[in-house]
Amino acid sequence: xxxxxxxxxxxxxxxxxxxxxxxxxxxLLTVVYNYDELSQKIKFSKWKKRVLSVWRYxxxxxxxxxxxxxxxxxxxxxxxxxxxxxxxxxxxKLYLKNEGENPTGSFKDRxxxxxxxxxxEYGVKAVVCASTGNTSASLSAYAAKAGIKCIVVIxxxxxxxxxxxxxxxxxxxxxxxxxxxxxALKMVFKLSLERGDIYLLNSVNPYRLEGQKTLAFExxxxxxxxxxxxxxxxxxxxxxxxxxxxxFFELKKLNLAEKLPKMFGVQAEGAAPIAKAVKNGxxxxxxxxxxxxxxxxxxxxxxxxxxxxxxxxxxxxxxxEIVTDAEILEAQRKLAKLEGLFVEPASxxxxxxxxxxxxxxxxxxxxxxxxxxxxxxxxxxxxxxKLLGGKTVKINVNFEEFKxxxxx
Numbered sequence: 001x002x003x004x005x006x007x008x009x010x011x012x013x014x015x016x017x018x019x020x021x022x023x024x025x026x027x028l029l030t031v032v033y034n035y036d037e038l039s040q041k042i043k044f045s046k047w048k049k050r051v052l053s054v055w056r057y058x059x060x061x062x063x064x065x066x067x068x069x070x071x072x073x074x075x076x077x078x079x080x081x082x083x084x085x086x087x088x089x090x091x092x093k094l095y096l097k098n099e100g101e102n103p104t105g106s107f108k109d110r111x112x113x114x115x116x117x118x119x120x121e122y123g124v125k126a127v128v129c130a131s132t133g134n135t136s137a138s139l140s141a142y143a144a145k146a147g148i149k150c151i152v153v154i155x156x157x158x159x160x161x162x163x164x165x166x167x168x169x170x171x172x173x174x175x176x177x178x179x180x181x182x183x184a185l186k187m188v189f190k191l192s193l194e195r196g197d198i199y200l201l202n203s204v205n206p207y208r209l210e211g212q213k214t215l216a217f218e219x220x221x222x223x224x225x226x227x228x229x230x231x232x233x234x235x236x237x238x239x240x241x242x243x244x245x246x247x248f249f250e251l252k253k254l255n256l257a258e259k260l261p262k263m264f265g266v267q268a269e270g271a272a273p274i275a276k277a278v279k280n281g282x283x284x285x286x287x288x289x290x291x292x293x294x295x296x297x298x299x300x301x302x303x304x305x306x307x308x309x310x311x312x313x314x315x316x317x318x319x320x321e322i323v324t325d326a327e328i329l330e331a332q333r334k335l336a337k338l339e340g341l342f343v344e345p346a347s348x349x350x351x352x353x354x355x356x357x358x359x360x361x362x363x364x365x366x367x368x369x370x371x372x373x374x375x376x377x378x379x380x381x382x383x384x385x386k387l388l389g390g391k392t393v394k395i396n397v398n399f400e401e402f403k404x405x406x407x408x
Contacts, residue, residue, distance in 0.1 A: 005031075006025060015064070018196060061114055077102060080339065088338060090365055096372075105166075105375055106137070106379065112139055112201065114207055115205060124148070124199040126150065133164065134163055144170045151173045185202060189202075227257050230263075231370045232369065233265055233350060235265040235267050236271075238303040265309055265320045266350055267322055274303060284306075285306045295346040323352040328346075332377075332388075347375050351371055
């Protein structure tokens, strides 16, 4: 069985209660299992008999009634060896975990399959989230599959159309506000506290993060038991890096891993409160009131999971890096050109961050590295067309002119 525990004061809560943060001190909650009992039941050999997906690892997911599971086939995303990019950056072993292969095109699906299943267990009437795009797309899809009402609140004019289109077609109730993501999150959090029948599924919800931790399990599965030396993750609201760390930590606790990786979080220059705190050796973050970056998925100035993220980085002896928009775009272009992998700008920040981490000696060139790409490039097609375009050549319908162009 499992329960919720405050990461600050260790107050415990029953899995039967709908609670998002600690009622005693207001801090974040995490899911805790009976690891001694699970260690007798869980083996990779048992998991390998199941399809590679989030639910392959169901013993480590907080669900009571399996009949309520809502799935679109999430997880099982590719782990690609990037041989040409290795030579470009100058590292020995580089892998990319491509989360854009999930059903709605981002890593959010790992969390939503568990979150929506939990919503059905609680018997709520509706689900809600604040979003910069991917969360709204994912929640809308899984709510549609489950047949329950979905409400999404987004910052007006600051969401990529590839993501907004998904929320629209999945028939979510979409509300745009004049403020930023942080303002939207405050609104939906307050709504969920006032309305017990509306379930909040932002990453402040500890159950959603349990689905996201399965990325760590898959990486170890795909590397045939090998634990990478470094895992590099784009950081926005900061739930994913902490979830992935929890996944690796649980494998070690269950004696399924001999060591733990170093976790590195990468943020865009205009939205880097966590990376700045880590680099400056500070214990708390300084929120950014008006975050700005082309990487809209990580354009968050006051990440709710900042404490979990900093804990993950410190506990793993990892670090953080800050990258510019220009460096993000260059990484996106290089990944596509050299490896045939098209990811959205926020995803490319992990590659941009790796380059800087290697150059400044934070990561050894001889180590095994996994970069996480959080979303598909078609989530935000306008950015590369607008900023990386200019390669289209227009000619008349003339074969000789066509041949001349090819010779240039």
